[in-house]
Amino acid sequence: MLADDPVALLDGRLDVLGAPSSGTGNTVEDLLSDVLDTVLGLMAADTAAVLLLDPSGRFLVAAAARGLEAEVRQGARVALGTGFAGRVAAQRRSIVVDEVSPSTVVNPVLIAAGVRALVGVPLLAGPELLGVLHVGARGERRFDDADAALLQAAADRVAPALRIRARQADRVAAQALHRSLWPAALPAVPGLDLAARYVPAGAGGASGDWYDVLTVPTGAVWLVMGDVAGHGLPAAVAMGRLRSALRAYALETDDPAELLRRLDRQVRHFDPGVMATVLCAVVDPSCGRMSLSSAGHPPPVVTVGSGPAATVEVPADLPLGVGGERPRRTASLLLTRGATVCLYTDGLVERRGRSLDDGLGILRRTLRSGPAEEVCAAVMAALVGDVAADDDIAVLVARRTPGGARPEDLVLDAPATPPSLQPLRQATRMWLADARVDRRRAADVLLAVGEALANAVEHAYGPRRGGVALRMRAEESGIVAEVRDTGRWRAPRGQRRGRGLTLLDALSDEVRIDRTDDGTTVVLRWNVPDRSGR
């Protein structure tokens, strides 16, 4: 039965919950669970439930319940203004129902649970509606205004803590989402030396800045720098969608303006209200041709070899998500060997007490041709220094590797499956161009390496899964390719097989196949007496 002074008792019980990081646990769910147990006991009720306003602000969704667990399991949703909870939310005041029936309640779970009387109150944190708290009774118990006041007192105690925890959860989710969407490591791209930095704004939240580097089957490499307007979880979610859509379109077109046109249409249709600036560039690392298009994004800065850096002249077309279909334009430039290009978000060049033009000037004076990691570090030192950023900063530096020197080893790992073959060959093709191997020899190397890779895929593992590793190395005396798997080759099977080894023999100057218990390594060698002259 009811305690003598329920409000005082409530205070005692809920003060613990009121503190943002106390209670039995730290999550929204822990808090709600504590609240429901408390009101259930204090009010001698049979059921209790919390419905929270969803991000659209138009629906209440069951978040926690006692005696009505099905409500949560079924993901009950009530539109604002309809049903019992919907009316409580829309009117922002307590409502008491003495006889539960389909005319007063829309949720069949309440009726099925045999609830006959209800009292519900809004969960308000200041002017902000968070949701609805209601309790119900199955038997003869009816609720009156005093019950409503008690429940409202409980709701008012809990709402601020609920809001703080929900925001913490959002911030953690935004950061986790953001982290998961950033490239864990930049892809190894033969012919390009890449480095990147991302620094979140001082507040430590996550926003909608992103960069991406993607290789596509044609051998082209897309460099992307984008900035979704806004902060927090909504911006991070919008950024995630944009990034995925952009990746899909990058497989379908080789024209940055066309890609941005499609992306813009996608944003305006599926994510109205989202606005983003994006700079999209596509590079052919073998010849250095770069095409780029800008959706309202600051232009990249480029330096060719020793000369001073310059801002790339990219026509500034509209950001994504604003206006209708307008033609988008593509600019192009040639990245000569050693040329270095820097893509960035406005957080790098713009800051309090410094104009964008001044920032750009510093960037142009700082950018030089050199190893991408060093250039990236120099750019961050010159433009950020030790001042905490007031906006997110993303920087991507790409240098076309200088000619003459021997290329770095190409080291790749892939699952030993047929779809891996084409990308591995593509990387090999790029590396051979970088190593300046002449065309005819390059074709031989490509086919022999492709054969060795296909052998590993076809013969090494059987139905078991495994990987295949490729290493290409340029030496003084020639080129060495190593294809390694950790399986045991079985004998060729089926009719008309065994041509792969014939090809390996005929195409290379030396073939060695090392079979051990740990796997098989195919080592292929080509003697190239003098590559520098070609």
Add this chain to the structure above:
Amino acid sequence: MTTATVTPLGTADGVCTLAVAGEVDLANAAEVEDRILDHTANDLVGVVLDLDGLDYLDSTGLRLLFTLAARLEISQIGLELVVTAGSPVRRALEITGMTRMVSLRPPGEPGPT
């Protein structure tokens, strides 16, 4: 992903010409074979595969060609390949002895009538 296209260029005097372009390896050889066979009707006298647009052909692709040649031989349908002299595909065909099994001619040269 490895991609290849098989395009019928027309049939004249019972000889069907198909252009195979792109790349053929383990990932798509079966699919390419199916598409070639789709265009290989039983009443044909000969099949010409124009491989001029083919950038990559490994032993899986060669196996496809050998199998196809053998099948067509049983059906008494001739097979001819169009490949540029000195191209990587031609080289792979030569190394594996394909040239002894089917006739090859460079693009632009009319076939035997």
